[in-house]
Amino acid sequence: MAHTTKTSIAAAFAALTLSSAAAHAQDFPSKHVTMVMPYAAGGPGDTIARIVGQGMSNAFKTQQIIIENTAGAGGTVGSARVAAAQPDGHTLLLIHVSAATNPALYPNLKYDQTKDFEPVGLVVELPSAFVAKKAFPATNFSEFVAYVKANKDKVNYAHAGIGSASHLCGLLFSAAIDTKFTQVAYRGTGPVMNDLIGGQVDFTCDQAVNVVSNVSAGAIKGYAVTSKTKAAALPDLPTAEQSGLKGFDLSIWYGLWAPKGTPKPVVDKLVSTLQAALADPAVKDKLATLGATTVAKERATPSALDAHLKAEIAKWGPVIKNAGVTAAQ
Ligand code: MLT
Numbered sequence: 001m002a003h004t005t006k007t008s009i010a011a012a013f014a015a016l017t018l019s020s021a022a023a024h025a026q027d028f029p030s031k032h033v034t035m036v037m038p039y040a041a042g043g044p045g046d047t048i049a050r051i052v053g054q055g056m057s058n059a060f061k062t063q064q065i066i067i068e069n070t071a072g073a074g075g076t077v078g079s080a081r082v083a084a085a086q087p088d089g090h091t092l093l094l095i096h097v098s099a100a101t102n103p104a105l106y107p108n109l110k111y112d113q114t115k116d117f118e119p120v121g122l123v124v125e126l127p128s129a130f131v132a133k134k135a136f137p138a139t140n141f142s143e144f145v146a147y148v149k150a151n152k153d154k155v156n157y158a159h160a161g162i163g164s165a166s167h168l169c170g171l172l173f174s175a176a177i178d179t180k181f182t183q184v185a186y187r188g189t190g191p192v193m194n195d196l197i198g199g200q201v202d203f204t205c206d207q208a209v210n211v212v213s214n215v216s217a218g219a220i221k222g223y224a225v226t227s228k229t230k231a232a233a234l235p236d237l238p239t240a241e242q243s244g245l246k247g248f249d250l251s252i253w254y255g256l257w258a259p260k261g262t263p264k265p266v267v268d269k270l271v272s273t274l275q276a277a278l279a280d281p282a283v284k285d286k287l288a289t290l291g292a293t294t295v296a297k298e299r300a301t302p303s304a305l306d307a308h309l310k311a312e313i314a315k316w317g318p319v320i321k322n323a324g325v326t327a328a329q
Contacts, residue, residue: 025265028265029063034066036093037069038069038071039069039164043188044208045254046067047209047290050067051286052256056276056277073327074098074105074160079095082259083116084259088262089269092258093117093258094123096254097252099113101316102163104313113257114310118262120267120270121256121305122255122301125251127225127227128166128225129223130205130223130240131196131214132221133201136221141238144223148177149177152180153181155202156201158196159184160186160189171319193214193220208234209290212290212291223243224240227249228249233290253308271301
């Protein structure tokens with residue numbers, strides 16, 4: 001008798017928990033959702049966050065997504081904030097490849113990207129491009145490389161902090177041309193772009209969404225894209241590989257995560273809302289004109305993001321260790 005009672009109480013409790021999670025998901029979102037973008041306002045990450053965030057707000061219908069720029073330390077400050085947030089689906093992290101490079105760069109991270117988050121899905125992919133201030137004395141990529149090599153102690157390279165995509169590109173470029181140059185860290189490539197346009201820094205490697213309009217306006221010089229294939233949004237730029245950097249291939253991907261422990265029905269709601277946003281022509285077209293491609297529906301899923309993250313950690317870890325770079329903390 002006692003055994004039966006115990007089992008039926010456990011079953012009732014389990015049913016109660018399930019139904020409260022389902023009820024919770026039905027109410028979700030019950031307030032605005034904060035999407036943490038761990039780089040400064042005005043950069044590529046911020047631009048992508050605002051476009052995708054608007055698409056998700058439209059899909060939610062009842063609640064807005066607000067973007068919170070919590071910058072610093074290559075995206076790790078914002079990431080730690082989300083890892084520690086209430087796991088109720090109302091705080092999300094939108095971050096890119098630095099989710100996979102930071103574990104090798106920051107020895108004392110306050111979170112484990114593979115354990116302290118619930119993956120929602122991959123979001124977009126886009127190339128970066130090598131760009132310089134208007135006065136940079138090179139008319140093509142090979143002259144650009146030759147000038148950097150010949151003036152390595154004079155030129156300065158700006159990036160968004162150790163672990164950022166612009167830092168990773170600089171690390172790969174420095175290895176590819178076997179030349180070390182001065183690097184200047186900012187809290188995002190929004191501020192970098194302001195100083196590049198102003199001529200205070202010499203060159204960077206920034207994501208297409210932050211480069212397209214500035215190159216077409218002639219505010220900066222573009223030399224090559226980092227992807228294996230040319231970018232429709234930057235038609236005049238060759239690829240770095242076509243221009244002599246054999247095997248150079250860097251595409252920046254973004255993923256969306258919630259804190260570990262976010263109930264599955266809530267994660268499911270976030271997945272369907274992300275997928276609806278990525279299928280929205282207004283979102284797709286706006287991102288495409290800026291050089292970013294929304295991922296296919298089957299990749300905007302927790303399993304696809306989790307598998308991609310683990311593959312990227314395995315890919316970049318040895319590259320970073322070989323480069324002998326860590327962020328002293
Ligand atoms: C970077 O990784 O360089 C950042 O994405 C730039 C930014 O978004 O500010």
